[in-house]
Amino acid sequence: MSNDLTITEKIFSRASGRPVKAGDFVMASIDRAMTHDITGPLAVEGFYEIMRDEKEKKVWDPGKIIILFDHQVPADSLNAAKNHILLRKFAKDQKIKHFYDLHEGICHQVMPEKGHVLPGQLVVGSDSHTCAYGAVGAFGTGIGSTDMAAVFALGRLWFRVPETIRFEVDGKLGDRVYSKDIILKLIGDVGADGARYKACEYAGDAIRSLDMSQRMTISNMAIEMGGKAGIIEPDRTTEAYVRQRSKGFKLDRGLKSDKGAEYSEVREYDAGELEPQVACPHNVDNVVDVGKVEGKKIDQVFLGSCTNGRFEDLKTAAEVMDGRPVAKGVRMIVIPASHTEYMKVLKAGLVEEFMNAGALVESPCCGPCMGGSFGLLGPGEVGLSTSNRNFKGRQGSPEAFVYLCSPATAAASAIKGKIADPRSV
Numbered sequence: 251m252s253n254d255l256t257i258t259e260k261i262f263s264r265a266s267g268r269p270v271k272a273g274d275f276v277m278a279s280i281d282r283a284m285t286h287d288i289t290g291p292l293a294v295e296g297f298y299e300i301m302r303d304e305k306e307k308k309v310w311d312p313g314k315i316i317i318l319f320d321h322q323v324p325a326d327s328l329n330a331a332k333n334h335i336l337l338r339k340f341a342k343d344q345k346i347k348h349f350y351d352l353h354e355g356i357c358h359q360v361m362p363e364k365g366h367v368l369p370g371q372l373v374v375g376s377d378s379h380t381c382a383y384g385a386v387g388a389f390g391t392g393i394g395s396t397d398m399a400a401v402f403a404l405g406r407l408w409f410r411v412p413e414t415i416r417f418e419v420d421g422k423l424g425d426r427v428y429s430k431d432i433i434l435k436l437i438g439d440v441g442a443d444g445a446r447y448k449a450c451e452y453a454g455d456a457i458r459s460l461d462m463s464q465r466m467t468i469s470n471m472a473i474e475m476g477g478k479a480g481i482i483e484p485d486r487t488t489e490a491y492v493r494q495r496s497k498g499f500k501l502d503r504g505l506k507s508d509k510g511a512e513y514s515e516v517r518e519y520d521a522g523e524l525e526p527q528v529a530c531p532h533n534v535d536n537v538v539d540v541g542k543v544e545g546k547k548i549d550q551v552f553l554g555s556c557t558n559g560r561f562e563d564l565k566t567a568a569e570v571m572d573g574r575p576v577a578k579g580v581r582m583i584v585i586p587a588s589h590t591e592y593m594k595v596l597k598a599g600l601v602e603e604f605m606n607a608g609a610l611v612e613s614p615c616c617g618p619c620m621g622g623s624f625g626l627l628g629p630g631e632v633g634l635s636t637s638n639r640n641f642k643g644r645q646g647s648p649e650a651f652v653y654l655c656s657p658a659t660a661a662a663s664a665i666k667g668k669i670a671d672p673r674s675v
């Protein structure tokens with residue numbers, strides 16, 4: 251067996267205090283644990299259940315737990331309001347250092363943005379898109395609420411160290427083709443369960459040339475092919491991003507997969523050949539080149555979510571729209587992913603641009619991504635969304651249809667009133 255390790259094996263070796271390889275079972279120390287308004291309450295209940303015989307009933311480390319409200323904000327039901335009350339009390343009682351009430355934004359944006367995730371860390375979140383933190387070179391993975399209860403109590407969790415699928419994406423992306431198109435293409439090829447329990451490692455010069463915003467998109471969606479993580483080797487781009495958020499941070503140059511590391515599969519792509527991609531109803535792996543669905547009439551466009559709700563995404567969309575209005579009969583909902591991103595968008599004059607074009611700009615939250623508080627699709631309606639899931643009923647009626655695409659494709663389609671190739675407008 252080779253001594254060369256994947257980045258995932260290196261992270262698990264450190265976290266479990268001994269050299270481990272894919273397939274090994276480990277008890278690993280958790281560096282950060284994130285929970286939010288939907289899955290948090292059950293984790294809290296589970297925690298107190300586990301601790302029922304303990305006098306202290308204290309979490310393992312209040313500085314390493316991050317709690318945010320993002321899915322149902324402001325409270326959209328009595329149930330949501332009760333969940334918020336429960337979590338606010340827990341945060342206070344347990345002296346949780348990083349508690350963000352409903353103004354801060356979507357968990358997967360806020361975590362890296364506030365410096366809560368560092369390269370090489372093992373981070374868990376009670377949300378499936380926790381794989382997003384692979385963009386900063388962390389092993390981020392989603393866990394259930396009851397596992398989170400155990401993490402609150404112990405700061406440890408067992409894992410089977412995952413094998414890695416390496417995606418080598420080389421070449422240069424064409425005009426108006428983005429990382430969202432790359433990840434949709436990969437998911438379409440591999441299938442919704444093609445990377446089940448694998449660490450997806452994204453490499454190659456097309457990946458290295460992406461800014462942090464576009465890297466976050468690609469890491470975020472690893473779970474849509476079953477991936478346990480979606481990791482990108484940290485480099486200078488990562489280091490610059492993390493340094494702004496974590497003073498004195500220095501990147502360990504050894505934090506990458508070794509040359510002889512073993513992969514379960516290596517898949518190669520040429521970014522230059524890629525067309526804008528669209529995932530069609532009702533599965534994320536039902537992916538086609540935009541040309542195949544061009545002209546499909548739409549009722550609503552949603553530009554936002556943890557996948558594509560950053561300043562760069564909104565800026566790209568505004569550039570594509572170039573002052574042109576949203577087509578008659580189409581609703582456009584724009585939601586910056588966090589308070590910080592919102593302020594950037596506001597300062598750049600984009601809120602005004604979107605509103606003048608006839609779009610609604612909402613404050614940071616998950617919005618219609620999961621059929622939450624507003625922006626639902628009615629029976630028979632067609633939605634185009636920059637988010638990450640298009641399952642039946644995901645954004646409202648089970649009789650609605652959701653297509654997924656990049657911000658550029660969403661913007662081009664918004665002004666045309668039908669699915670459009672962003673290169674054609």
Ligand SMILES: CC(C)[C@H](C(=O)O)[C@@H](O)C(=O)O
Pocket residue numbers: 288289321376377378379392620
């Ligand atoms: C609410 C939460 C459990 C869920 C997830 O785990 O991903 C949500 O964020 C989603 O995108 O479907």
Ligand code: SF4
Pocket residue numbers: 321356357358377379555556557615616619620637638
């Ligand atoms: S924006 Fe969507 S995918 Fe992201 S955490 Fe919220 S509901 Fe989940």
